[in-house]
Amino acid sequence: MGWPFLGELPTLLWYFKFLRRPDEYIDSKRRKYGEGEGLYRTHLFGSPAIIACSPRAIKLVLQSDENFYQEWPTFQLMGATSMVSVHGEAHKRVRSFVVGAINNPNSLRRIALRIQPRLISALDSWAQTGRITVYKEVKKVTLENMAKYFASFESEPFLDTLDELYQGMVDGFRANPVNFPGTVYHRALRCRRKLMAIFKEELENRKKHPNEAKKDVMEGLREIKDEEGNQLSDIEVVDNIVSLLVGGYESTVLATMWAFYYLAKYPHVLQNLRDEHSNIMSKKQVGDFITYDEISTCEYTSKVVAETIRLANISAFVFRTASKDVEYKGYIIPKGWRVMCWLRYVHTDSENFENPFCFNPERWNVPPKASTNLVFGKGTRTCAGNKLAQLQLSIILHHLAMGYKWELVNPEAKIIYLPHPKPEDRVVIDFCKI
Numbered sequence: 177m178g179w180p181f182l183g184e185l186p187t188l189l190w191y192f193k194f195l196r197r198p199d200e201y202i203d204s205k206r207r208k209y210g211e212g213e214g215l216y217r218t219h220l221f222g223s224p225a226i227i228a229c230s231p232r233a234i235k236l237v238l239q240s241d242e243n244f245y246q247e248w249p250t251f252q253l254m255g256a257t258s259m260v261s262v263h264g265e266a267h268k269r270v271r272s273f274v275v276g277a278i279n280n281p282n283s284l285r286r287i288a289l290r291i292q293p294r295l296i297s298a299l300d301s302w303a304q305t306g307r308i309t310v311y312k313e314v315k316k317v318t319l320e321n322m323a324k325y326f327a328s329f330e331s332e333p334f335l336d337t338l339d340e341l342y343q344g345m346v347d348g349f350r351a352n353p354v355n356f357p358g359t360v361y362h363r364a365l366r367c368r369r370k371l372m373a374i375f376k377e378e379l380e381n382r383k384k385h386p387n388e389a390k391k392d393v394m395e396g397l398r399e400i401k402d403e404e405g406n407q408l409s410d411i412e413v414v415d416n417i418v419s420l421l422v423g424g425y426e427s428t429v430l431a432t433m434w435a436f437y438y439l440a441k442y443p444h445v446l447q448n449l450r451d452e453h454s455n456i457m458s459k460k461q462v463g464d465f466i467t468y469d470e471i472s473t474c475e476y477t478s479k480v481v482a483e484t485i486r487l488a489n490i491s492a493f494v495f496r497t498a499s500k501d502v503e504y505k506g507y508i509i510p511k512g513w514r515v516m517c518w519l520r521y522v523h524t525d526s527e528n529f530e531n532p533f534c535f536n537p538e539r540w541n542v543p544p545k546a547s548t549n550l551v552f553g554k555g556t557r558t559c560a561g562n563k564l565a566q567l568q569l570s571i572i573l574h575h576l577a578m579g580y581k582w583e584l585v586n587p588e589a590k591i592i593y594l595p596h597p598k599p600e601d602r603v604v605i606d607f608c609k610i
């Protein structure tokens with residue numbers, strides 16, 4: 177369990193930050209203690225913890241809510257009625273509303289059309305600029321689009337404020353939850369309050385002007401009813417809009433950034449995408465947007481999306497806490513201990529994916545082994561925006577494949593692994609029209 181107080185943090189940082197070979201942290205445990213069931217004891221981030229790194233161990237944890245609960249991030253930051261804060265039946269109820277509002281075909285159809293004008297104009301302006309940093313530019317256009325389809329927000333200076341508040345709030349997840357003036361956590365709570373105020377004001381405006389109904393996620397959350405006709409309360413609508421922004425913003429940006437990176441490194445994949453999309457567009461008028469239903473027929477694109485998200489490992493781990501002593505094949509996971517489900521290791525273990533560091537969309541020609549595709553988690557807390565994330569990435573791939581080419585300026589840039597994997601240069605490219 178490592179050093180007194182620090183536990184194994186220095187070892188983890190050694191592998192993640194110094195060697196930049198994060199998966200060898202788990203490899204070293206396998207060598208030292210054997211494979212067992214893919215469960216190891218450690219001490220990380222201030223408390224004793226269990227690492228679950230095999231598909232079966234992770235499945236055990238993520239699929240038994242009665243034994244393991246989620247306690248991260250703090251509910252003060254996410255909101256007491258957010259789907260990420262509530263448990264059991266309450267979680268099921270809120271989640272069904274939220275998933276119903278964003279992940280259903282009708283809202284995906286609408287979102288697919290709403291995001292394309294901004295995306296196209298961003299791509300055109302990048303091509304005129306020539307050299308861009310993908311992470312930075314994708315962040316701007318992703319926020320513009322999310323603000324638009326979440327709450328029909330448009331104005332640019334206002335989006336900068338939204339970005340700052342979001343960033344301040346997210347910083348709080350990784351900070352010690354000490355609410356005292358001057359701490360990162362205190363600032364994060366302030367940012368959350370301001371974000372909430374923005375969305376609450378929008379909600380009040382909608383109540384005052386019911387005839388100007390907007391077709392966006394906020395409206396979807398306000399309108400959606402369960403079988404008994406119940407609806408979400410105002411605070412539930414606002415808490416969950418903020419949670420969706422937190423869950424969806426950075427993750428979408430990172431997935432998109434990695435798509436640029438891998439397609440530059442594997443040009444034959446880009447060519448295959450071009451073939452698939454030219455085929456679809458040949459039946460349409462010039463300037464027509466691709467639709468959700470057309471995207472859903474693009475089999476090769478869906479494999480590129482799956483492979484990008486697998487290799488990008490945006491959510492490297494998810495956390496749970498044991499609510500009682502849990503016995504599993506002779507091991508005890510003690511009550512109150514944190515369990516870290518090490519998703520990234522499942523995706524980079526050659527027992528699960530052959531030649532795991534190769535970007536190979538064709539590997540998805542056959543279904544993956546059971547419980548090895550954990551990019552969106554598993555069980556009752558599987559990503560609530562998984563279809564939306566896949567759709568957004570597919571649409572970007574479509575426009576890139578149809579109109580642009582690019583090269584990495586620093587193809588050998590080193591990778592940073594914490595808090596999320598990114599090339600050190602945030603993917604600088606020379607970008608132009610075909």
Ligand code: HEM
Pocket residue numbers: 246259260271419420421423424425427428431485490491494495550551552553554556557558559560561562564565
């Ligand atoms: C490639 C992009 C994405 C990845 C890799 C990803 C990954 C994940 C993972 C692994 C979880 C499970 C967390 C856990 O079990 O503790 C999760 C949950 C969640 N995600 Fe995503 N996500 C992505 C995009 C999105 C988008 C676009 C949205 C919404 C706009 C979103 C909203 C959420 C929410 C609200 C939860 C919590 C679900 C619950 O507690 O029931 N995610 N995501």
